[in-house]
Amino acid sequence: MLTWHHGWVRARTLTSIAVAAGAAAVGYASVIERNWFALRQQDVPVLPAGTDPLRVLHISDLHLTPGRHRLMAFVRSLAGLEPDLVVNTGDSIASTEAIGCLLESLGPLLDRPGVFVYGSNDLHSPKPKNPARYLWRTSSDEYTTRAPDLPWEKLGEEMAEAGWLDLNNKRGQLTINGLDIALAGVHDPHAGRDRYELVAGQPDQAAGLRVGVVHAPEPQVLDQFTADGYELLLAGHTHGGQLRVPGYGALVTNCGIDRARVRGLSMHPQVAREDGKTAWLHVSAGLGTSPWAPARFACRPEATLLTLVPRSAP
Numbered sequence: 580m581l582t583w584h585h586g587w588v589r590a591r592t593l594t595s596i597a598v599a600a601g602a603a604a605v606g607y608a609s610v611i612e613r614n615w616f617a618l619r620q621q622d623v624p625v626l627p628a629g630t631d632p633l634r635v636l637h638i639s640d641l642h643l644t645p646g647r648h649r650l651m652a653f654v655r656s657l658a659g660l661e662p663d664l665v666v667n668t669g670d671s672i673a674s675t676e677a678i679g680c681l682l683e684s685l686g687p688l689l690d691r692p693g694v695f696v697y698g699s700n701d702l703h704s705p706k707p708k709n710p711a712r713y714l715w716r717t718s719s720d721e722y723t724t725r726a727p728d729l730p731w732e733k734l735g736e737e738m739a740e741a742g743w744l745d746l747n748n749k750r751g752q753l754t755i756n757g758l759d760i761a762l763a764g765v766h767d768p769h770a771g772r773d774r775y776e777l778v779a780g781q782p783d784q785a786a787g788l789r790v791g792v793v794h795a796p797e798p799q800v801l802d803q804f805t806a807d808g809y810e811l812l813l814a815g816h817t818h819g820g821q822l823r824v825p826g827y828g829a830l831v832t833n834c835g836i837d838r839a840r841v842r843g844l845s846m847h848p849q850v851a852r853e854d855g856k857t858a859w860l861h862v863s864a865g866l867g868t869s870p871w872a873p874a875r876f877a878c879r880p881e882a883t884l885l886t887l888v889p890r891s892a893p
């Protein structure tokens with residue numbers, strides 16, 4: 580009888596500890612880490628020899644709602660970096676009320692050269708769903724079957740009016756610090772809105788840098804950019820996995836990219852092409868989360884300052 584009683588007390592204690600640890604992890608992920616913003620810095624040797632460094636601020640996946648004051652304050656602080664170029668790879672808003680907050684947060688960054696593409700969540704308001712579903716499927720079908728209900732056109736108009744280049748199935752050209760940059764982007768392939776054929780073909784060979792921009796880093800889009808000669812590819816969407824297992828990494832990427840390249844800098848493709856063409860790929864882990872999955876674990880929200888340097892640099 581004594582043994583049975585001790586066993587029961589022990590099981591109850593272990594259950595209590597597990598419940599408390601789970602609650603602490605959820606609290607940490609949703610209250611602390613979700614608001615523990617990081618600025619990651621990375622050099623990318625992609626410029627012609629003899630070119631001055633170019634500082635590119637890559638932001639993505641803000642999923643902004645009016646209540647996210649800490650996120651807005653962090654984004655506001657990024658203007659202090661005075662980047663040469665800002666790249667926004669989409670999922671900027673998660674509410675019909677968020678555009679004003681976004682523009683206010685970007686503030687002086689809108690006065691700098693910038694480019695943007697949309698993510699599926701700029702068009703579709705967030706919906707509650709079981710986060711575990713990402714373990715066996717991506718969210719792509721949710722966007723191809725629903726009509727847009729967020730003011731994505733207004734969002735694009737505001738950024739374009741500020742002077743940022745709209746790269747949704749479009750090409751663009753910028754000259755920054757004397758460097759000619761050829762750019763192309765597609766609307767979000769995750770929502771089936773990419774039309775690569777509208778930007779296909781060789782970019783300007785006289786440009787010093789060729790940049791491809793897309794929200795979801797779907798390999799077939801990255802392949803097309805690389806085949807056409809784009810040397811730097813920028814994407815978001817993955818949230819770096821959002822909930823990562825320490826020592827293992829992301830459980831899912833929610834798109835076709837492999838887990839190892841779910842965030843950060845890598846090469847594309849990983850297996851060399853016959854023509855030797857290759858590109859640097861930077862996937863931002865993003866700054867926000869869906870309001871219905873407000874937690875990040877072992878995957879701090881981030882913006883990235885990429886310093887582009889000459890290829891010959893050590």
Ligand SMILES: [Fe+2]
Pocket residue numbers: 640642670698700816817818865
């Ligand atoms: Fe996102």
